[in-house]
Amino acid sequence: MSTVRTVLGDVAPEQLGVTDAHDHLFLRMPRLAGEELDDQDAAIAELAAFRDAGGDTVIHWTPHGLGRRAGDLVAVSEAAGAHVVAATGLHQEAHYDPQLLAGLRSGLAELFVTELTEGIEGEGPATPRAGMIKVAGDFHSLSRHTRWVMTAAAEAHRETGATIGVHLERGTAAALVVDLLCVRLGVPPAKVVLGHLNRSPDLGMYHEVAAAGVFLAFDGPSRANHESDWRLFESLVALAEFGCSDRLLFGGDTTTASARAATDGGPGMPYLLSTMRPRLTSELGEDVVRRMMVTNPARAFANDWR
Structure with a gap:
């Protein structure tokens, strides 16, 4: 039976x-x-504000080695409801100490499997299991590091059934990622799940990767240094009309x-x-928005765990 693995x-x-x-x-x-993002009280307040606005679930994409504080996510989830x-x-690669990466060179897939099936240790009082794998592409390319990480993912x-979420640098290299993975x-x-597609509003590229059957994530709205919201709506309307809702x-x-509302x-x-x-x-109608925020996430992050 498919389930979603929460903390x-x-x-x-x-x-x-x-x-x-x-x-x-975090x-x-x-x-x-x-x-x-390292203040637990602020994390609780932000998640509670999301809940009070009508939200139920947050997919926390912070991966290994970047202040994820997985053990504290249990308390945050419980406190915010x-x-x-x-x-x-x-x-x-640029986000890590080379020594940390060198230590993972021969056991990266095993680390991912352990955190998905046994739990994430050393990041707080609890040892919750991860419920997805986060990887990242590069700007219009896939580096040797990226290919190593995606191969491990x-x-x-294959060992766990976990969903793979992909940071697309400025929304690029989507077709390369789909081809590799x-x-x-x-x-x-x-x-x-391809993330940050709103940062490169290329409808031809959207159609190409949508036809492959991956999930398309539009995230980080209303940022002045990325494409503005009007381009986001334009893209989503086009994709809905293309049959990708x-x-x-x-x-x-x-x-x-400074981006936290709470x-x-x-x-x-x-x-x-x-x-x-x-x-x-x-712009899209209630049915499409419900798919985006309720039905599709349930499908994207539910897995037959192995």
């Missing part, structure tokens, strides 16, 4: 409810020095402390529901 245990897909399909409660990266799905995986998928490494397209996902991708920043997690959902409903 509090496996749940039926229909229990996810309204889902933020790509976000972060995150620490050198490029974001001074903006770390919302589901959280944690991630294993690795980001781009594909192996871990799905064609060359044999990961079923329905087990691949059963593969669309929506998320916030909150990556900095601590007087923004737009934050609640923005998806307080501002974006009414506008999406007006």
Whole structure:
């Protein structure tokens, strides 16, 4: 039976409810020095604000080695009253100490499998299991590091059934990722989620990867340094008209402390529901928006765990 692996245990897909399909409660990266997401009370407040706006689940895409604090996600989930799905995986090479990567060189797939099946150790008082694998592409290319990580992710998928979520750098290299993961490494397209597609509004590319059968995640709305919301709506309307509404996902991708709504920043997690959902409903209709926020996430992150 398919279930979604949350930090509090496996749940039926229909229990996810309204889902933020790509976000972060804890995150620490050198490029974001001074903006770390490392305050547990702030994480609880942000998740509770999302819940109060009508949200039920957040997919937490922070991978191994980037301040994920998986052991603290249990307390955050319990305190806020919302589901959280944690991630294993690795980001781009630039985000890590070379010594850490060298230590993983011969056992990366095993690490992913362990965190998915046994639990994530050393990141807080609890040892929750990860419920997805996060990997990352490069700008219009796939580096040697990226191919190594994606190959390990594909192996871990084969052993566990876990969904693979992909950070697309500025929304690029989507076709290369699909070719590597799905064609060359044999990961079923329905087990691949492509993130950040809104950052490169290329309808031809959207159609190409949608036809392959992967899930298409549009996340991080209302950022001045990315494509603005009007391009987001334009893209989603086009994809819905193309018949892809059963593969669309929506998320916030909150990556900095100043972007949290609960601590007087923004737009934050609640923005998806307080501002974006009414506008999406007006543009796409209630049925499509429900697919994006309820039905599709339940399909994308539910797995027959092995």
